[in-house]
Amino acid sequence: MTGPAVISLAGVTRRFGGPGGHHALSGVTVDVQAPAVVGLLGRNGAGKTTLLRTLAGQDFPSSGTVRVLGADPVENDAVLRRTILIREDQTYPDLKVRQAIAAGALFHPNWDAELAAELLEAYELPQDRSIKKLSRGMRAALGIVLGLAAHAEVTLLDEPVAGLDAVVRDMFYRHLLADFTAHPRCVILSTHLIDEVADLLERVLVLDHGRLVLDALTDDLRGNAVTVTGPTAGVERFVADRPTLSRRALAGRTTAVMAGRLDDRDRQLAEHLRLDLRPLTLQQLAMHAADSGGRAALTPAGTV
Secondary structure, X not given: OOOOEEEEEEEEEEEEOOOOOEEEEEEEEEEEEOOEEEEEEOOOOOOHHHHHHHHOOOOOOOEEEEEEOOEOOOOOHHHHOOEEEEEOOOOOOOOEHHHHHHHHHHHOOOOOHHHHHHHHHHOOOOOOOEHHHOOHHHHHHHHHHHHHHOOOOEEEEEOOOOOOOHHHHHHHXXXXXXXXXXXXXXXXXXXXXXHHHHHXXXXXXXXXXXXXXXXXXXXXXXXXXXXXXXXXHHHHHHHOOOOEEEEEEEOOEEEEEEEOOOOHHHHHXXXXXXXXXXXXXXXXXXXXXOOHXXXXXXXXXXXX
């Protein structure tokens, strides 16, 4: 990947509850270049929010080093003004919508007032309403307005579409893509709706129990595993001597998830054996990456 490393973590561990406590992050080492839209993926409790809070200077590593825009973000006004974190459970002071927008304009030097006004209208946000009286979906929309209009060089979005219906989510994805195209920067997007954003992501980071278990370009990861379904004998012949991530058999038919890319001979053999081949979605790949066996099979072809 090209571009400067705007984020650099080296051996970052975040431990809660003393030496024998819970590790929210465990030895995370990664560099993120710009411009890019990076997906931060993993199950609930994997450490995604802790990682984003650490990058935003809102949490502190127990060990390791964190650099954002070349410096430690903690209490660093020069870095924090160029960074924004919007979370699913974002809390706000007792402000009206227009006051939150005004505060964003004051804090972020690259604030785009024209975009903010456009998004406020698009998401039908009442500017004179107290944020405390907004619905969950409207609060999520307000977070989107702040997150995009800030044009922060490091834009961290933690489940930004939680509480939004499918139509509004699609509108957000279009706004994000258009704004990123016009103003390239480092965007890290954490979401459970992986397949909805798959086409936006250039790179994915998968966390599991606080560890970074996969760091891959999405173009490398796509097509790196396939679901094979058909008569059990045919499936067993097709996947023989190849790494498989899972198998399920029922009434003489088997479905196997096989790691590795296919060539024309593979497809011809599958047709001869009357097998159905389907590439895994990005969400399915992320799920398998959290499993130790799947991780070993997927990593070689898709590691940054």
